[in-house]
Amino acid sequence: MPELPELQVISERLTDLLRGHSLTKVSVHNHIVVHGRTVEDFSSTAIGETFERVEADGKFLILMLNQHDIVINPMLTGRFRVFERYKKPTSIDMVSIQTDGPALWYSDTKKMGRVYLVPKGDYSIVAGFANRGPSALDPTLTVEAFMQRLKFHNGQIKNVLRNQRFVKGIGNAYADEILLYAGILPFRKRSSLSHQETEQLYQSVRNVLTRIREILAERSLDEISKEKRDFLMIHNKGGGICPLCGGRVSEVHANRFKTNYCQSCQK
Ligand SMILES: [Zn+2]
Incomplete structure (x- = not known):
């Protein structure tokens, strides 16, 4: 995706x-x-x-x-x-x-x-286009703006990250990557996150997406279209080794989506 x-x-x-x-x-x-x-x-x-x-x-x-x-x-x-x-x-x-x-x-x-x-510019018939949040890489999305928006979204934090009404652009795979680096379990309720954890989450959104973008910028259109995501650290790595701690990567399936996480690195 x-x-x-x-x-x-x-x-x-x-x-x-x-x-x-x-x-x-x-x-x-x-x-x-x-x-x-x-x-x-x-x-x-x-x-x-x-x-x-x-x-x-x-x-x-x-x-x-x-x-x-x-x-x-x-x-x-x-x-x-x-x-x-x-x-x-x-x-x-x-x-x-x-x-x-x-x-x-x-x-x-x-x-x-x-x-x-x-x-031109009339997106009214495009399903899922209206009422989305700012881009996850929008330069004007400051940590304060991110934390303010977060208050209006409840439920499991991975679902909030993937919700385009919160911020737009994050899907299932990169949400797992972001949560690994933020040290937050995907099933945690948004309301249970501390101030410090939400700051970590913001930094992780920016760092992970920027790093992936830099890797992709070196690839051809054909390579990107094959979607060989060999740079993923945890998503699709169920049963493998966590690159941060050497522990075993866990995997859970919900609906048709897969979630991977590390039980030692993520709390
Ligand atoms: Zn780990």
Whole structure:
């Protein structure tokens, strides 16, 4: 699942590759991901418009054209790739956007992602877009602002971190990483955290996401799209060794999400 660090790096790469190019053909290879418009309308409306830039907004990617935005929520398995030459679509390809330069391909093995074409800046039809908090990496999100926002969110701290209404951009995997470095168990109630623990949590959000972003910035778009998260310290490491203390990594499953944590490092 691409989270904020992936989408920030992807958006910079796509901006470099696509900026200034105009749309010549939009093809829908699987209509299931297209929301809010008919396939015909989606494919024809923005032809001739030019790519201005691509932005990451929490867990959404926004392709900004002259008069429209294409908003993509890649959910669990959405991927972005750019090809210079024509390629044949495969069963995982959902939408391709051909320009007078390269083509952007959106693929999705689980087909759960959502793609919208909206008038510029009007995100009212995009599910889950409104009422989100500030970006987890927003420079104006100070420790004071973070702690103030935290007071309005109850329940287990991992669920609060993943709640886009609290801050946007953190998903299941990086929430585990953040909590390891903060030394806080994922099941702790938010209300049980001390002042010092919430400060640690803030620092951990910033440090972990920034570090991951720096690692991803060294990788190609193709490498990022394969989502080889070989830099994870605890998530997906159930039964393995905690890199901080050498103890055994624990694993719990809830719904379809996995949580990994260390019983010695996290209290
Ligand atoms: Zn440990």
